[in-house]
Amino acid sequence: MRAWWREITGLVLPVACGGCGTARTLLCEECARALYGPAARRARPVPEPAxxxxxxxxxxxxxxxxxxxxxxxxxxxxxxxxxxxxxLAGAVRASVSRPAGRAGPLLLVPVPSARRAVRARGHDAGRRIAMAAAGELRRGGTEARALPVLRQRRAVADQSGLTARQRVANLTGALEVVAGGGRLLE
Incomplete structure (x- = not known):
């Protein structure tokens, strides 16, 4: 219900840029340039997991x-x-090299938000962005699907403010593939 109400109010009330607050635009040109950047770049966490x-x-x-x-x-x-x-689709394109003859769509598997966060926000942001990225990849000629097959098997702490090492410890063993999800990944 909360997400539905936000959609309706977005039609009636004026919008502001999500990045800088400029009136009457969801995303201004300057913030779009920052988001899309010159090109996706390699990212390596410290410490880098094996x-x-x-x-x-x-x-x-x-x-x-x-x-x-x-x-x-x-x-x-x-x-x-x-x-x-x-x-995200731009970063995926930069990251993925598909082996010759690989059949099937490129699968984007979003990391799920905690159930309590989804309830509080009224949506699962990661899943929504993964679905939008899959659509963008398809529009660009890459067969792609968002496949939400992960779930949290235990509670995790909020990741904001944690170091890379703390994030690894926080998430180790926290996710599992949903029943039947494994066959979808084959």
Whole structure:
């Protein structure tokens, strides 16, 4: 119900840029440039977990980019899912090299938000952005699907403010594949 109400009020009330607050635009040109950046770049956490595949970031998580993501995630600016998905799709394109002859769609598996966070926000931001990214990839000619097959098996602490090492400890063993989800990943 809360998400539905936000959608209706978004039609009636004026919008402001999720990054800088400029009136009458969901995402101004300057904040869009920060989000889309020149190109996705390699991102390496410290410490880098063993076996971590090559990861790319759409843009540095700072300033306008951080504000846009938080506007979508915490303040319900649902219209930002599409530009955030487009940025994620750019990072996916930079990261993924598909082996020749690999059949089937590219699968985007979002990390689920805690149930209590989804209830409080009225939506699962990561899932919404992954679905938008899959749509952007399909529009660009890449067969892709968002496949929400992970769930939290135990409670985790809020990740904001944690160091990379603390985040690893916080999430170790916290996620599992939902029943029947494994066959969808094959």
């Amino acid at each position: 076996g971590l595949p090559m990861v790319h970031a759409a843009a540095p998580y700072e300033d306008a980019v951080r504000a846009v993501l938080l506007a979508h995630k915490e303040r319900g600016a649902l219209g930002l899912a599409r530009p955030l998905g487009a940025a």
